[in-house]
Amino acid sequence: MHSSPLKTKRALYSWVFALGTAATLLLSGCASMMNPNPNQPPADKGVWFVEPQNGATVGQTFKVKFGVKGMAVEPAAAGQNTGKGHHHVLVNLMSKPAGEIIPFDAQHIHFGAGQTEAELKLAPGQYKLTMQFADGFHLSYGKDFAATIAVTVK
Ligand SMILES: [Cu+2]
Numbered sequence: 001m002h003s004s005p006l007k008t009k010r011a012l013y014s015w016v017f018a019l020g021t022a023a024t025l026l027l028s029g030c031a032s033m034m035n036p037n038p039n040q041p042p043a044d045k046g047v048w049f050v051e052p053q054n055g056a057t058v059g060q061t062f063k064v065k066f067g068v069k070g071m072a073v074e075p076a077a078a079g080q081n082t083g084k085g086h087h088h089v090l091v092n093l094m095s096k097p098a099g100e101i102i103p104f105d106a107q108h109i110h111f112g113a114g115q116t117e118a119e120l121k122l123a124p125g126q127y128k129l130t131m132q133f134a135d136g137f138h139l140s141y142g143k144d145f146a147a148t149i150a151v152t153v154k
Contacts, residue, residue, distance in 0.1 A: 036097050038131075038147035045070025047087070047131045047147050050117075054149040060124065062153070064089065065117040071133055071145065076112035080136045087111040088138075089120065090130040098142025100136050109136065122153045 035046045050065035066087045074084045087110045133145035
């Protein structure tokens with residue numbers, strides 16, 4: 001079947017529109033992405049690994065130091081307070097969407113006492129570690145408060 005030029009034009013317009021929407025979504029996704037420099041404080045708000053450095057080789061017990069800008073650290077026992085929360089390390093996982101609860105298991109490590117540094121113990125291997133800031137109810141603050149590094153544990 002031969003479609004009329006008008007129909008073709010319409011189809012093209014809707015396709016271009018869809019493409020524009022996709023580009024807009026992509027851009028807005030970029031605007032709220034996790035800290036692109038996981039060892040550097042972000043310009044406005046976010047988290048970063050003071051240590052270890054991205055790509056570092058570490059021992060099976062190693063120190064992690066957390067940085068956060070735009071939020072205050074407090075123990076989870078203080079409850080759910082706007083602009084406050086505690087650090088988490090997600091092992092081989094990316095950031096948790098805002099408002100989603102961070103589970104308690106071996107892949108989700110909570111620093112609910114309000115720690116700003118801690119020792120991690122991991123078996124030898126290659127890992128991606130994602131810092132995730134979340135409120136006193138362990139509800140994630142999302143990508144804006146996440147940073148991911150890769151480490152090799154020897
Ligand atoms: Cu937590």
